[in-house]
Amino acid sequence: MRKNNRPYALKWLSNRIVRFYTRHFLKPQFDTCGRGLQVVSPWSVSVFGSRIHLGRCVHIISARNNPVQFTCWSGKQSQGEIHVGDNVLISPGARIASNVGIRIGDNSMLAANVYISDSDWHGLYNRTRPFRCSKPVTLGNNVWIGDSAIVCKGVTIGDNSVVGAGSVVAKDVPANVVVAGNPAKVVKSLNPNRKMLTRASLFRNPEHYYRNQDQLDKYVMGDNGWWNWLRSVFFPNQRD
Numbered sequence: 001m002r003k004n005n006r007p008y009a010l011k012w013l014s015n016r017i018v019r020f021y022t023r024h025f026l027k028p029q030f031d032t033c034g035r036g037l038q039v040v041s042p043w044s045v046s047v048f049g050s051r052i053h054l055g056r057c058v059h060i061i062s063a064r065n066n067p068v069q070f071t072c073w074s075g076k077q078s079q080g081e082i083h084v085g086d087n088v089l090i091s092p093g094a095r096i097a098s099n100v101g102i103r104i105g106d107n108s109m110l111a112a113n114v115y116i117s118d119s120d121w122h123g124l125y126n127r128t129r130p131f132r133c134s135k136p137v138t139l140g141n142n143v144w145i146g147d148s149a150i151v152c153k154g155v156t157i158g159d160n161s162v163v164g165a166g167s168v169v170a171k172d173v174p175a176n177v178v179v180a181g182n183p184a185k186v187v188k189s190l191n192p193n194r195k196m197l198t199r200a201s202l203f204r205n206p207e208h209y210y211r212n213q214d215q216l217d218k219y220v221m222g223d224n225g226w227w228n229w230l231r232s233v234f235f236p237n238q239r240d
Helices: 008-029 206-221 226-234
Strands: 038-040 046-048 052-054 059-061 069-072 082-084 095-098 102-104 115-117 137-139 177-180 185-189
Touching: 008 038, 008 206, 095 102, 115 137
Parallel strands: 038 059, 046 069, 052 082, 069 095, 082 102, 095 115, 102 137
Antiparallel strands: 177 185
16 A cells, blocks of 8 residues: 555554563563563564563564564574663664674664674585674664665774765774675765764653654544544545
8 A cells, every 4th residue: 555544543553562572571671671562563573582682672573474573593502692782773684693792782773684793604625504693782771773785793993983885894893984896895974073863862751752753643643533444444545
């Protein structure tokens, strides 16, 4: 559909169901989780393993055909661990897989289909034993990882830096730069003295933010009627 014909009451009910599922079924799968967790399609999020921690006001946008995945593997000599900071955005298809440790800083954004892994999972010459080649990954605060980018083991990305879409990051990235390519290289520097708005500004008052979102839904969908919505479901036309 090109247009959302749902009545506001239906969207309100849908939001309540999503929040109930998130609170009672998804949130308990994390070892710790701060308040303000907001998830789109929470039933499609995959959580495997322990030691997975979420900060405050984390936003996860998942989808049935493109789920978000958190995976922590454990072996005889290692245990994966994932720490996601405050106000982080995680988009559809993002995969975060840990064997020793992945830390994502506050206000960071992961675009669709990003893959972050702290392990090669198998060695070049011994491919029968997993977890042999692992090093922690650290993303600083306010890092932006572009669509389909890959962040490899042992990488540290500095504060405010941006990774271009489709890039493969195999070496450390300094703060306040843009990197792109395979392997990723610095293509632009950011001015560290210039004021930068981060996702923290959205959630200084989380209740106010969520109330505004609800008011926006009511404004956009307030004129949608039940009969027109039912008609669009069973007998759609070009205007829908």
